[in-house]
Amino acid sequence: MTSTGPDESAWAAAVAAVERQALDAKVLLICHVNPDGDALGSMLGFGLGLLRRGHTNVQAVFPGPLFIAEPFQGLPGLDLLVAEGDACPEPDLVVCFDAASQARLGGLVDRLERAGVSIVLDHHASNPGFGDIPLVDPAAAATSVVAAQLLDRLGVELDAAIAECLYVALVTDTGSFRFALTTPAVHELAARLVATGLRPEEISQRVLDSRPFGAIKLFGDVLSRAELEPAAAGGVGLVWTFATLEDLIRHKQEPYVMEALIEAVRGAAEADVACVFKQVAEREWSVSMRSKGARDVSRVAVSLGGGGHRLAAGYSCAGTLADVVEALRAELTLASS
Numbered sequence: 001m002t003s004t005g006p007d008e009s010a011w012a013a014a015v016a017a018v019e020r021q022a023l024d025a026k027v028l029l030i031c032h033v034n035p036d037g038d039a040l041g042s043m044l045g046f047g048l049g050l051l052r053r054g055h056t057n058v059q060a061v062f063p064g065p066l067f068i069a070e071p072f073q074g075l076p077g078l079d080l081l082v083a084e085g086d087a088c089p090e091p092d093l094v095v096c097f098d099a100a101s102q103a104r105l106g107g108l109v110d111r112l113e114r115a116g117v118s119i120v121l122d123h124h125a126s127n128p129g130f131g132d133i134p135l136v137d138p139a140a141a142a143t144s145v146v147a148a149q150l151l152d153r154l155g156v157e158l159d160a161a162i163a164e165c166l167y168v169a170l171v172t173d174t175g176s177f178r179f180a181l182t183t184p185a186v187h188e189l190a191a192r193l194v195a196t197g198l199r200p201e202e203i204s205q206r207v208l209d210s211r212p213f214g215a216i217k218l219f220g221d222v223l224s225r226a227e228l229e230p231a232a233a234g235g236v237g238l239v240w241t242f243a244t245l246e247d248l249i250r251h252k253q254e255p256y257v258m259e260a261l262i263e264a265v266r267g268a269a270e271a272d273v274a275c276v277f278k279q280v281a282e283r284e285w286s287v288s289m290r291s292k293g294a295r296d297v298s299r300v301a302v303s304l305g306g307g308g309h310r311l312a313a314g315y316s317c318a319g320t321l322a323d324v325v326e327a328l329r330a331e332l333t334l335a336s337s
Helices: 009-018 037-053 103-106 108-116 143-153 158-172 182-195 200-209 213-224 245-251 254-264 298-305 321-336
Strands: 028-032 058-060 094-097 117-124 134-135 227-229 238-242 273-281 284-291 314-319
Touching: 009 117, 009 134, 009 143, 028 037, 037 058, 037 094, 037 143, 037 158, 037 273, 094 108, 103 108, 117 143, 134 143, 134 254, 143 158, 158 182, 158 200, 213 238, 213 245, 213 254, 238 254, 238 321, 245 254, 245 273, 254 273, 254 284, 273 321, 284 321, 298 314, 298 321, 314 321
Parallel strands: 028 058, 028 094, 094 117, 117 134, 238 273
Antiparallel strands: 227 238, 273 284, 284 314
16 A cells, blocks of 8 residues: 655656657547546546647547536547547557556556556545556545646646646545645645636536436435444444435436535544445445545555545445444444554
8 A cells, every 4th residue: 555655756757658658659548437526527628638749649538427417517628538448559658547456447447557657647545556557646635636747747837728637636536635644735736727718617617516406305314314323433423324226217327426415424424424326236335435534544445345545435245234334333333543
C-alpha cells in the first residue's frame, strides 16, 4: 500500500516516458469502470493536454459499455473516447487514471502488459503501485491534482478545455472543496483552472446540482429505508441504506444516479460511518462508504476486496442484502479493535 507520494525520480521517469514517444505513437488512456468525475475528467484533461503537445494518435477508454453519465456529457474531449473493443491492443504508451487496483480496469488490464511503457496516475492510499511508473499520491485531493502536475512538468499550458476537465475532476472528488485533503494547494490549482475562463457556477449547476425528477423520487424511497446503528463500528455508529435494481426500473433511472446517495446518507450526525449498498445484479452489490474520521474505511474496504481513502472507500460484494450488511458490520468491528 502506497503511503507517500512520487519521488523526483518517478516524476522524471514519467516525463521521459512521454517525451520519448513520437508524436504519432499509439497512446491509450484508461480509467476505471463506471468512471466518476475525477476518473473521466483527469483522463480527458490529460488527453487534451497531449493533443496540445502535438500528439496525433490518442485514445481514451474505460471498461464496460461506453456510457457517459448525464452530468459529464458536456465535458470537452469526449471525442477521444472509444469503445472497449476498439481500444488499441498494443499501445506504445498507456496512462491509467484513478484506478486503485488493476481489477478496476476490467478487461483492459492486458493493455498494461502489452504497452511499451505504462504510467499510473492515482491518489488512493490502497493502490499497491502497479504499472511501470506509478505516480500515486495519497495526499492528493484528486487524481486530477496528479494529472495537472504531470502536465506542468511536460510544459503543457492549460487552456479552457483542459481546465474544465480537471476542474470537474477536482470539484467532484473534493465534495466541492469540503473534504479533508482540500489544502491551500488545491485552492491554488482551482484558481489556475478558473483563470482560464471557466464559470464555476455553470459547472456546478450542470455537474452537481441537476438531476432528473425521477432520481429525486428514487432518493426519497432509498433514504426512507436508512437504518441507524449507534453501537456499530465500535460505538462510533453506522448509518446505512440500500438501492435496488427495481428502484431504478420503477423510477426509470440509470445506475449513475445512485452514486450521489452516499452524500445524503453521510450527513447523519449520530454516525461516523455511512454506507450505501447499490444492487448491480440479483446477488451483487456495489458499496460506497464514508467516514467522518473516527474509522478508516479504506482498511475495511481492502479487507472486503476494494480500496479507497481513509474517509471514502468502496468495494463490490455478493450475497443477500442481509449477508453483505452483516459482513460490513463484522469488518467495522475488527477495524475498531
